Amino acid sequence: MLLHIPGVLSAEEVARFRQALAEAPWADGRATVGPQGALVKHNEQLPADHPLARELGQRIVQRLSSHPQFVSAALPHRILPPLFNRYQGGGNYGLHVDGSVMAMGDGQRLRSDVSTTLFLCDPEDYEGGELVVMDTYGAHEVKLPAGDLILYPSTSLHKVEPVTRGARTCAFFWTQSLVRDDGQRAALYELDQTIQRLRARLGDSDEVLQLTGHYHNLLRRWAEL
Ligand SMILES: O=C(O)CCC(=O)C(=O)O
Numbered sequence: 111m112l113l114h115i116p117g118v119l120s121a122e123e124v125a126r127f128r129q130a131l132a133e134a135p136w137a138d139g140r141a142t143v144g145p146q147g148a149l150v151k152h153n154e155q156l157p158a159d160h161p162l163a164r165e166l167g168q169r170i171v172q173r174l175s176s177h178p179q180f181v182s183a184a185l186p187h188r189i190l191p192p193l194f195n196r197y198q199g200g201g202n203y204g205l206h207v208d209g210s211v212m213a214m215g216d217g218q219r220l221r222s223d224v225s226t227t228l229f230l231c232d233p234e235d236y237e238g239g240e241l242v243v244m245d246t247y248g249a250h251e252v253k254l255p256a257g258d259l260i261l262y263p264s265t266s267l268h269k270v271e272p273v274t275r276g277a278r279t280c281a282f283f284w285t286q287s288l289v290r291d292d293g294q295r296a297a298l299y300e301l302d303q304t305i306q307r308l309r310a311r312l313g314d315s316d317e318v319l320q321l322t323g324h325y326h327n328l329l330r331r332w333a334e335l
């Protein structure tokens with residue numbers, strides 16, 4: 111499931127993030143990639159252990175942990191501390207698949223189920239730089255307003271097209287979901303969203319309560335803790 115979630119950060123928050131990141135010590139993005147990715151990755155990243163990356167990353171995780179739509183879609187078990195990247199002057203990231211098991215930094219490991227890009231610049235700030243995600247229906251080009259995010263299954267091949275004018279700055283991170291299978295997660299998301307709409311129309315009727323029970327019983331079946 112590819113899902114666009116708008117307005118995760120406000121315009122003021124994005125401006126503060128961008129101001130702080132403009133003065134950050136950007137480094138070669140190949141520092142955090144395996145041998146296959148290193149061949150196709152041409153961007154810059156803020157080092158993961160830089161205090162600014164930690165502080166801004168924590169704010170993003172905090173926001174998302176209480177964001178009903180993100181929680182419903184990703185069913186997060188663990189979120190890898192967000193990283194920040196920048197592409198400019200032809201910078202790009204060729205077709206790749208994200209690593210399946212990642213080090214959390216605190217000794218724990220995380221299985222990447224859901225990949226996320228949170229845009230910190232607007233489409234008119236740069237030329238190119240589309241995130242292209244492949245699925246059985248073909249290639250999906252994603253270029254969102256600042257403050258919006260896209261989530262997509264970590265099982266997908268994807269790439270970032272060359273940025274030929276301006277700069278593209280984003281936060282990106284991986285989530286280990288309670289439910290590893292994308293199809294099961296998508297079914298739970300759609301069921302949850304339908305229940306929310308029914309509840310808004312009918313209140314907590316018996317049927318809404320029963321459907322909520324079905325939702326939790328499916329999650330109970332599929333969740334891995
Ligand atoms: O910049 C992006 O939107 C995605 C980055 C990416 O695919 C990665 O770092 O693995």
Ligand SMILES: [Fe+2]
Pocket residue numbers: 206207208268
């Ligand atoms: Fe990637």
